[in-house]
Amino acid sequence: MLKYQQVADEIEKYIEDHGLQQGDKLPVLESLMARFEVSKSTITKSLDLLERKGAIFQVRGSGIFVRRHKRKGYISLLSNKGFKRDLEEYQLSSEIIQLEARKPTEEAALNLNMEFDEDVYYVKRVRYINGQPLCLEESFYNKSIVPYLNAEIVQDSIFDYIKDALGLKVGFSDLYLHIGKLTEEEARYLQLEKGDPKLYVETIFHLTNGKPFDFSKVSYNYEQSQFFLQG
Amino acid sequence: MLKYQQVADEIEKYIEDHGLQQGDKLPVLESLMARFEVSKSTITKSLDLLERKGAIFQVRGSGIFVRRHKRKGYISLLSNKGFKRDLEEYQLSSEIIQLEARKPTEEAALNLNMEFDEDVYYVKRVRYINGQPLCLEESFYNKSIVPYLNAEIVQDSIFDYIKDALGLKVGFSDLYLHIGKLTEEEARYLQLEKGDPKLYVETIFHLTNGKPFDFSKVSYNYEQSQFFLQG
DNA sequence: AATTATAATTGTGCATGTATAATTTATCAA
DNA sequence: TTGATAAATTATACATGCACAATTATAATT
Structure with a gap:
């Protein structure tokens, strides 16, 4: 170190x-x-x-x-750096809806800088915080960078796997945030009503060498969504 | 420089x-x-x-x-550093609803580390982007730090005034984000319907010496709200 | 042609040193 | 006691130099 x-x-x-x-x-x-x-x-x-x-x-x-901030119970929006303590207090879990190797959607290929005939891992899961549904997440991983995923890895921590097992180094990320209304499907997974507010975040994660490896689309449960950010 | x-x-x-x-x-x-x-x-x-x-x-x-990000039309959530270019493309204006010196609310006093008998400037305004209502903003400024404000300053840029005219240096800020539903009053100002989604952000701005000088509460129009963030 | 070993390139870690700007403390005068 | 002034404190700017790690290019080998 x-x-x-x-x-x-x-x-x-x-x-x-x-x-x-x-x-x-x-x-x-x-x-x-x-x-x-x-x-x-x-x-x-x-x-x-x-x-x-x-x-x-x-x-x-x-x-x-x-420097300290007073409020408890907020999740860091930029969780990549040094907010472990904020999360330690919570009971995090996740339920896998889908996990497969497939061809990327046009959107995914675009954001991951891939060709359409290359392969991605697709992961869809609901993440829970203290037993309550926190968000619905769809992720696409460039398979040439992340060659293997299984339920156990996805259940645990994909990023830990990427760092520790694959020896890759996660660099920067671009986040795009929208406010919108839940679709019926999203509402079902998040145990809310269709039309309820949502925070929708698309993120492109890059390795330190600049290569994008993960494109994620996340819809957050507005009732659980208290975010913290430092400027 | x-x-x-x-x-x-x-x-x-x-x-x-x-x-x-x-x-x-x-x-x-x-x-x-x-x-x-x-x-x-x-x-x-x-x-x-x-x-x-x-x-x-x-x-x-x-x-x-x-490093470049592809998407246009997104507003930076951390606008304090180096995103002038993103905003240059937009036509920004604001309508002042209220502007007065007063005693702080309990909430404002708490977040600004002030006593209840000290004074604040209170500013309430609607901000427009390309003519569309972007957000409803309520701000409290510690009057012992920002001793004077008027309509012209508020109309223009409060932060430029603080930096250039008062010679103060803006340091860090804490942002707290929530997703929620618009109240009737908020909906009216934002030309939306009551119950529509909103992004609600509370921010505490500090000087470089650590003193909080501005506590802001902002409700964003979800139709105009596309935010960008780099991690 | 593909693989492996080697060398060159290129950014990062760390130490040391001098000068300076912002702030705080001490000093002095009124 | 107050207010101004000087001095000390403290972080920051900038330069130089050496060692090293990660990557890329080249050469050697099969």
Whole structure:
């Protein structure tokens, strides 16, 4: 593990252990350098990382402060980075509706930069949070990148599998959000009424090398949908 | 202006001028260093900045590539950083419903970390995009930070005023998103029906020193609401 | 032609050092 | 006590240099 990531983790642990709250001050740079026995550039990288994660904010001439948001029960919209803690409190599960290798839809091929005769894995599932239906999700995975999926993997965590088993590195993603009304089918899966509000999100996930590997279409249950975002 | 910001701007200009598309390669680090006559650390900072803005992505051992998203007509949810271009295409205007100095609501005081006997500016307005109602917005500004507002400022851009005229620096923000149904009043302002879907966003804006100065509650017209987000 | 091994390319990690801008604290004058 | 001024504190900007990891290109081998 990289030194600056290690140090960032330790600083987060420091914040936890000391029960620091919004606005509380951390030791100054020099102290942190000494404490973790790293150079200024490394500490700076660690702190920049934490700042992007929303864990701290830095004020020139003043110090380094803890950043906390007050509200509980919100799910991070950008869950790719550092919001494990938010999710730990919840009981997450999922029910697989469909799982198969097939040709991509035109839409999927377009978003995944694939030819129509290439193969994708198609996964359709309902995800539950504390036993309540949270969202209906349809995903297309480029099969030349993700060559194999089964029920167990999909049940567990596809992304963990991609990272740990396949050794791929997930990079950036593009999210497109819409507000709309539930179709009858969506309503059935989400245990709501047709015409009820929904948040509909299409996401294209890319590897660090820029290749798109996952195109997802998710409809969220508006009753369970409280999202959090840091700017 | 800082050197690395300057260079970042010039790199963006370079991308524009050369009409570079998603995946196109930029000159290698060494070339960029030479071209802009800055050190590696400066170029690196510029590139990291552009990467966070979603303009490029870097691949170790391979190169620096342009990042573009295909879809037009989406509004950035995190509009604070570098999405001017997305908005330039639109005709934005606003109609002021209410503008006054008053005591904060309990909710506003809580989110702005204020006492109940302190003062806030309250602004209620409908914002239009290409003539269509985009959202209904209620904002509370801590008056000890933003001591004066008038119709002209509110009509124009409050944030530009805060930055340019007051010399304040806007830092981070916390966004809380909900999906819900429009109330009768909201529907009237947005020219929709009561019960129609809405995206409801509460945002707390902070200065770079961590002080919250603006608490906003915004209900979006679902017909106009296409949002974009980069992860 | 395909596979494997090797080398070159290219971005990232990390250390050190100097200068500077923003903020806070201390000092001094009124 | 207040208010201005100077000094100290603290994070940030920028440069340089070395080592290394990931990728890509080249050469060697089968």
